[in-house]
Amino acid sequence: MTLDHTANLEQALLSSFTHHKQQLLGRRVWLACSGGRDSLSLAHLCQHLFKEGKLPFLPQLLHINHGMQQANAAWAEQVLQWAEQNNLPCQVLKINLIKKTEQEARQARYEAMMSVMNHQDVLILGHHQDDQVETLLMRLFNGAGVNGLRGMKDWSSKKSQAQEGSQKSIFLWRPLLTVSRQQITQYANNENLNYIDDPTNVAWQSRGSGNEFDQNQLNDRAWLRSVLLPHITQRYPKAKQAIARTGQLMQEASVILNEQSKADLSQSLMTDRPYCSVLDINQLTELSTARQSALIHSWLAPSATELPPSRRLVEEVLSLVHRKDSDHQTCLYWDSGVYQYQIRRYQHKLYRLWQSWEQWLQLPPATQQVNLDSQSEIAPRFSLKPSNTSFEWSLTGLSNLTFGIQQQLILSSNTNTAVETGLELKSAKLLFQPLPRTKKIALPGRVGRKSGKKLLQALDLPSFMRPSVVLCSIQLSSQVAEFPLLLITPERILALQSQFAPSIQQLIEDNNLLSEVRNL
Structure with a gap:
């Protein structure tokens, strides 16, 4: 059993390393280590393979102290001690959260780690197959389309939210997306890793002589993990593998759709500047309704750091495109999380403007x-x-x-x-x-x-x-x-x-x- 689980993790990491070897070449590698079983197992595995000469790098660990729980300082010390005992470089970064939400904490973690990383460094993350399944289900329940249901990518880029002049971009590497939580847990136990269990992610709370679910103490992801998925897998034992496979198929479908959308966009673009992009409505309306919708969706959020537009906004823009009257005063407003846009129509042209650009034009x-x-x-x-x-x-x-x-x-x-x-x-x-x-x-x-x-x-x-x-x-x-x-x-x-x-x-x-x- 030990050899099987070790082999599964090793095979997944080495296979992903081989696939991304050229992208890793010459880049500094870091590892986000919370001290939990996933990240600690990944750190231990990297050290093991480095010693055996199968990995050419030893990542530097980054641990985030959120300051949200009393135990955070003790966890940081535990990670530092483990890193020192295993001759791994490690930094602890403390963050102060204004809004103590899951989304705010996630973004703050990335910003803190990117502040000490170099431009285009690589950050290894311990996300696994169960994380992918939970992500897909959460997006499904929020009404995501093909792009959302593709889940997490094993290799992607991320930009900081700093000002444009000092903006930094890094690569995120998730080599364990094909490995289950059970396999990682078995690996951690077999290697006697003293990992941390965050109580916000623990499903079972002790009550008297028995164990019962305290659902009110669980966040959405933990509820999926603890309440919903056990019911699903009881009925469909291979549901997790099937859902993860669907995510892979959606990734392939997303690539095809994005390529088609980019081709359609290039045919319809008249002007394309960040602050002012113009579409030819005559070209746009020659496409099918579905392709028009996909084109507008990608046009409204041109960079990966921007939020995707809502379905309602896409429909409002398409309604503006197909208007037959001569009213050119309609203005739609769109906040992508990075820029504030105005969407306007004049004659047979559709404009996407930075709001600051439109205001400047009035001077x-x-x-x-x-x-x-x-x-x-x-x-x-x-x-x-x-x-x-x-x-x-x-x-x-x-x-x-x-x-x-x-x-x-x-x-x-x-x-x-x-x-x-x-x-x-x-x-x-x-x-x-x-x-x-x-x-x-x-x-x-x-x-x-x-x-x-x-x-x-x-x-x-x-x-x-x-x-x-x-x-x-x-x-x-x-x-x-x-x-x-x-x-x-x-x-x-x-x-x-x-x-x-x-x-x-x-x-x-x-x-x-x-x-x-x-x-x-």
Whole structure:
């Protein structure tokens, strides 16, 4: 019996190590050790295989002292003593929980361990087949779909919740997902491991002369383990293996669905920036209803650190997609746990916006001028809007624009074809200002001039972007009216009808004149 259980654990760990050998190469390995039978058995097994030369690393143990129970300090000392006796490096990390919930404790544990780990280090976890079964059942009872029912992966990545600039990513490795709790318990007992039993996970409470369930003292996971699963396995002895197998099948199905969803998304995306992503509704509605739903689900939470959207939100977004009226004011709000989003529609486009980005768009651009005869060097980035802590909007290539206009003015003056005779280059300047709603503008390739709402509609600009339109004009002298040259939005630059239009358009097409937004 001893050899069988030892062989099962060894085989599972070595098989998983072989499968992930390339991913482990060159990375530092840590092990989350609570001192319970699962993590302590895994630590003991790693040490055993390292001594035998079957594992090329000896993990460093990390123990978390939650401070939630009186025994936490004693448990930390017990883990430290065991690690010292077995020549394993170990650190104890203390955390202070504000909300003493299971979810809060789990996230705090990860954040504490990631604080001492390096970027892209590996953290081994002692999760096993019974943990997987409990996870699948909890997600099933919460109405999870295919992605939720795939359960825990044996290899995955996790990002810290720190600010973007200092965000750290690590890999989580669960090599014992094919091993049962019973096999681990047998291994721990056979090796005489002095493991810790957390009372919040213990199913039986002593009462008088007998043992009875104290269900009120159990959390959800412990209730599943202690109350529900014994009834299920009594009727279906192989239920745990079957449920775990279903999780594996769901993982395979999830891969297929995600690949299809990514392919559909790539066909429908028009713009994809973190702060502003745009879908082509015409492309989206060519898909089946199920594929539309899957695409919207993944689009609403683009990163692994974000919460998945609810079914209700996906349905509300799809309802917005299929609206037939001309109302473009509807706004859906979505908090992914990382970013606050607005979901909006305009014409045949669907927008996913950071709320901070939409608020930034409402800030007016700066009013400023640039003298064309200035001898001073123009900065590579000409700021179009007062910067704040979130975004910076600038025009790159302004020096190319001014140089081209200067050359064209000189040429026009030499050939007596200037817009107004007697003009001198030294009096010319470029003016940048928020687009005046009353100014009539001639768009390229269009007959007549437009102003106000009709102009903005012709530009295909949604209402939330309209405050961030800059008009660049040239004024050849103080006695001459301004001539509009181009319109600048955070998304593009449009050359207007003027004698300078061909050269400006060439600068735009060659990417020598760009409107750029940077997320700071």
